Amino acid sequence: MAVREKEMRDGCDVYNPVQLSRFADGEMDDDTSQEIGNHLGHCSICRQMVEAHHHLSTISKAVLKAELSLGEGLRIESRVIEHVRRKQPRTDGWAAVFMSKKVLIPVAAIASFGLFFLFSMKPDMPLVGPSAIIESFSGDISSVIIMETPESHETVLWYSENENAQRT
């Protein structure tokens, strides 16, 4: 046992631990791999090192392996997709296209100009004025009603006067 431990400590003269590590990882070229494979057949020190390497790999893989639960997987997906949707221009229908600012703002501007020109170009309309003019009035009135007929636009003035008032 003591001899074996000494051998392990001193290592093998043919291959060093770094080379054996690369061999175990399958990172040596074919010729060297073949040579090391042959060497392992009769060198217990190197064989044990390679076996220890594989053993550590197996255990480490089991320790490192972490599975996502269904809920965790969905959580990732929903959050990422939510982000994707938020950052993307909506193109899922004509309504969305028309409601986008890129379309809405120019349309509103054109409509405003249209309305402005429509009213400014309108021909002069005859002014509707009173059909009777009260030239003068003196006296006291208690109440007044002013009305206009719907079609002939005649103004009807009705008032209630006191004793000294005059009607024109």
Place this chain on the structure above:
Amino acid sequence: VIFFQLSVSNKVKPDGWEEPRLIARLKQGDETAFKVLIEKYRHRLFSIAYGITQDREDSLDIVQEVFVKVFRNIGRFQEKSKLSTWLYRITVNHCLNWQRRWKRRLGWQHHSFDTTESNAIAGAESGKNDPESILQGKELEKMIQMQLAALPDKSRAVFVLKELEGLSYDEIAKILKIKRGTVSSRLFNARKKITAGLRAYGR
């Protein structure tokens, strides 16, 4: 067809989405393509993140951030490397940045041992399911996790990519943008430290 698929079912199948097609659709901002990407890679990215951070909640956040980053930067992906290489690189960088951030703030050196896969180690080592073996397995798992946590961040990243993903030295070198020789030496030193740590505990 895409609209119909979205409205009927949220579940997407990654089969039939070859990488060039997937990348092209991702670059178009196709939501279905992102669902395929998430379905295809979330487990692997989570394993890597968990291997490096040793924290379940943080790993979930990191994976989420990685996918969001992919969404933002897919236009810049030049397809000189595989999509998986790019994803792994983003994940590892995120993990390392996350640890730098927390180490600065809290002097981070915490590990969570509440994994539900604790029994896996017992099975992996002995193939037995009796309570004694499971207990030994859990102890060994804790010891390895402690040794892992004590490794330098960059060595742990190399170790995780090798042992968990089984990537070659060249692939790891590409992901971490380091030399192949550096991968070899970091890996060797990581194993040496873990083995020495386990010996100290009498394993």
